[in-house]
Every structure is written in structure tokens, then in C-alpha cells.
Amino acid sequence: MNIVVCVKQVPQEIRINKTKGTLIRDGIKGVINPCDKNAIELAITLKGKHGGKITLVSMGPQDVENTLTHGLAMGADQAVLVCDRVCAGADTLATAFALATVIKKLGDVQLVLCGKETADSGTQHVGPQIAHYLGIPQITYIVDLVIEGGKIRAKRQLKDEYETVEAGLPALVTVVKGINEPRMPTYLDIYGASKKDTHKWCAEDLGLKEDEVGIQGSPTRIIKVFAPEAKRECKMLRGSIEEISNSLVNDLKSKELA
Amino acid sequence: MKETEQYRGVWVFAERKDSQVIKGSLELLSLGRGLADELQVDLSVLLMGDRLGNIPEELIYYGADVVYVAENPIFERYTTSPYHRILCDLIRENKPEIVLFSSTDIGMDLAPRAACELKTGLSAHCVDLKVDKENRQLLQICPYFDCMATIVTDTRPQMATVQPGITSSPRRDDSRQGKTVRVEFKIEPGDIKIVEVEAKKEEDTEKIEEADVIVAVGRGLKDMGLAEELASVLGGVLGATQPITEAGMLAESRMIGQTGKIVQPKLYIACGISGAGQHIVGMQNSGTIVAINTDEKAPIFKVADYGIVGDVSKVIPALIESLKG
């Protein structure tokens, strides 16, 4: 059974340039998005039972290659990185389109795994949108998955319930963080990973037109980034700790809150 | 005529649980009504389910002009493909300019797939919606790291998922008039079969959303015992930010914010919490908010009534002292 895991690189630490309102990426290490690691671990378990090949698919800048090595060292067989300047600035629709195009090109894929959401943008859109482009069912928020007789049986984690569903293959599932313990690769694994293939494809390799990817292929635009405005008049309490706490407690008591 | 000008009207996708419209959907009616009035168009609601009884009329009392009703046993419980099919067909036929969803399990499963089929933009977890009347453009305001971002979509319809709890439900007015449209459809079997549903068993059953006082713990507080003592003196409960529940220091059911719960206690004390957008959306409507943080510039102070710049591990014992004294 051939499995694709969509893996995004996210900054290990999320910091904002307060004046520009943009994410600080310089000097911050890129890591695999947390729930994507759970997805890789799940893929390894499934491969152990059913055989086949695990391909990691990612879109992002050059240095994502290093992050993908971690996933290869965990046990994936190969990786594909879509890396092209025209793909920069993609929103979820353009991202999903590029990733779905890769999966189609790979061919013969029975299961696609995505994380539930990314730690940097966290939209939860990309999984369902890839599923739509591929024309296959989506099962979101899964915490457990077995394959029997060519069918998936998956347990979904919803707000107040767990829902178990069945679907045919191929299908796409999105994986909730923490459903398993992603393995830590050893030095030997990392050495082994350096011998596995990471294919770098540009837009042209995939037959993607400029207006289908990147900023041009993205229907959403950010027009402004701003610090949240003060919603309340904040009374800053000053003085010694005792003075501060007494005055706060007095106020709370007068409002019958304490 | 420009293509976008063919699109008129505001739509809301309504969710129900049993025979009740969920609170998040009522809030969408409130937001949608405001947008529709500003754009001078109708507010339509799509309602799907089985044995819907008088829910369509209720939706009119809560502000809908038109309610599209798709009723069939296969819609009893949500699965992606039958809902997706009806929604996309209706949107293509009626061409609304705005379509809103709640960012619930259902909304977050359905909206991205529909936006993809309709080749249009979708923003996630909006905390506010405004409209640029001249361009009939929906200004979609979402948390963006520790800032906010305004997102627009040039294609139509403009689609957004909205964080539940950011506004209040509209007033019910049973003299309001509206139209109910029964949707015609061909039933196609879904590609997913539900085989079992079980309620979550929570080990920690405290309902923090019902508490009057919440002492909320963030990464700045190392000693959970202190927070517990403060909560107990105030007769309140403990809440937390995501990093605290993820580290297993408190149960996930105590997480407050976009991923966690929306709370509105009378008193909310934020202990060592920075105030990320994803946290703030869960607590900003509390009665009185007190923030304790060593960093004077922490965004949490912008939503607080009282600010204390200081070390929580020293401030809390002093507060307990004053409360007891």
C-alpha cells in the first residue's frame, strides 16, 4: 500500500517582528509540523502491517530538504519537495493544488495523510482541499485507523464525541496531534536517510502554470496586519506587592467578585 | 457586468444538534444580518437534517429572510459528501456573495472542501467581519500569530469560518416574516459510513465554561499549587493556555481559546499568559479581567481591566494573603 504523508516545515519558535507584523524566520530552526510527525509515525505502523512505500510530500523553500531528512530517518522511503519561487506566497487553495498535483504524478497512492493543522497558520484547510482535488473521501481529525479488506476504519475525535467511520480506498485522512509517540531517529537512521531520494520538483516539472500557484493562484490576500487594539481601559496597578494586591482585592470585593 | 457583480446576498450554513440550532450558528445569524443590512441584500440560511420540525421558522425569528431546507434521513448526522454536494449546488445556483460557517468540527470539514470546488478563497477562525461597502468586499479579521490580519478574497463567493463565541446570539422576534424554500435534490449515497458514535469520557469533568471565577494558568506560572490555592480562595476553577494542557499539567478540557473553550466568567485572572490571539478569542468577553505578567508589553494587558506587572509566583501569594485578611 503506497502512502503519501504531507509534511510542512514550521518555525520551531513562533516570533513576530512587531513593527512589520511578519513572522521572524531568520535564525529560527525549521522543524516538521508537530501533527505531521504523528502522521509519519502512523504511516510507518501501517507500512509495517501492509507493506508498500511511504513518500513525504512538501512545498516550501530549499531548506525544507533538511527537515524532510528527519522524516526519512524516521522511516519514510522517499521525499518530494515542490520548490519554486513562483509557488511562494501560496494560500491554502494554491498549496493544496500543488500538493495534489504531486500526488497525482506519483500515481498509485492508496492513502494520503495530513496533519490536522499547522502550528504556524493553523487553517485545517489543506487536507480537505487536497482530497477534493484528488476526488477522494476525506476523514478529518482521526485518532486511530485500521485497514481491513481494502477498507479504512477510522476513529474521529470531535468536540464532545468520538465517531468511527468506514470508507473505501483511496482516501485522505487528517491526523490529530499526540495520537502516537513519533520515534526519534538514531544516528544510523540519519545516515541511512542521506542515501534516500529527495526529488526536487519545480512548477514546470509538474506542469503547473504561474496563475495556478503562489500568490497568483491564491484567491485570498492579507491586506493588513495589526496589533489587536486595546479592548478595555487597563488600570495598571503600581506600588509594593502588598499595596497592589490590597487595592485589587478591595476593588474585587466592591464588585462582589471576591 | 463584472463577474463578481452577479453575486448577491449573504448566506449562513446553520448547524443543529438534535432539534436545536447551535449557539455558533445563531451568532452567525447575528453577524450575517448585520452584513446583509449593510449591503442591502437578503440573509439566507442553509439548514440540513432530518425531521427538522420548526427549526426553519425559528431561524426566521432569529433574522433569516430565506431558509433553504434540505430534509432527508441521510442528513441526520453530518458526513462530508452529501452536505458538500447540496451546499455547492445551491451556491452555484443562487450565487451569494458571502457564505459563512462556524469553525466547528463540521464547519472546518465542510468549508475548505466547498471553497475548493467553487475555486474561491476561504479564511479560517475569523474573530470579526466587516464590509467595504463600495467594493462589496468582506474584511475577514483573523488571529495572525500574536497580531491580527485582515484578509480579503477577490473571487466570489467570499467564504469564512467564524470562531464561535465572538458575538452574542440575535434577539428572537416571532413577528419576523421570511420564506422557507424546500431544496430539491437527488440522493446520492455518501462515500463515508458512520459505524459508531461514543460520547467522550472526560476524567476531569469540571465545566469551566459554567464557572463564575477562572484562574487561568500560562507558561509564566511554574507552581500549579499556587494557582489552585488562589482558585480555591476565590471559589473558582483553573483554566489554562494550550502549552499548559499540552504539557499535561492540566486536562485538555481546561484549555481556553480557539482550540479550547470559550468562557465568560465574571472574573478571569490570567497568570503568566502572554495573550496570543488564539487564547484571547476564548476569554475576551469575561466580566472583569485581571492580568499578571512580568512583561509590561504583553498583549494580554490590552484585554484586561486590571494589570499587574510582576512575577506571578510573588503576586499570587500576596493576593491570597489579602483575600484571606
Ligand SMILES: Cc1cc2nc3c(=O)[nH]c(=O)nc-3n(C[C@H](O)[C@H](O)[C@H](O)COP(=O)(O)OP(=O)(O)OC[C@H]3O[C@@H](n4cnc5c(N)ncnc54)[C@H](O)[C@@H]3O)c2cc1C
Ligand atoms: C492553530 C492554533 C490554535 C491555537 N489554539 C490555542 C488555544 O485554544 N488556546 C491557547 O491558549 N493557545 C492556543 N494556541 C497557542 C497560542 O498561539 C499561544 O502559543 C499560547 O496561547 C501561549 O500560551 P502562554 O501565554 O501560556 O505562553 P507564552 O506565550 O509563552 O507566554 C508566557 C507569558 O508569561 C510571562 N511570564 C514569564 N514568567 C513570568 C513570571 N514569573 N510571572 C509572570 N509572568 C511571567 C511572559 O512574559 C509571557 O508573556 C494556538 C496556536 C495555533 C497555531
Ligand SMILES: Nc1ncnc2c1ncn2[C@@H]1O[C@H](COP(=O)(O)O)[C@@H](O)[C@H]1O
Ligand atoms: N506547504 C505544505 N507542504 C506540505 N504539506 C502541507 C503544507 N501546508 C499544509 N500541509 C499539510 O496540511 C496540513 C494542514 O495544514 P493547514 O491547512 O495549514 O492547517 C498540515 O498538517 C500538512 O499535513
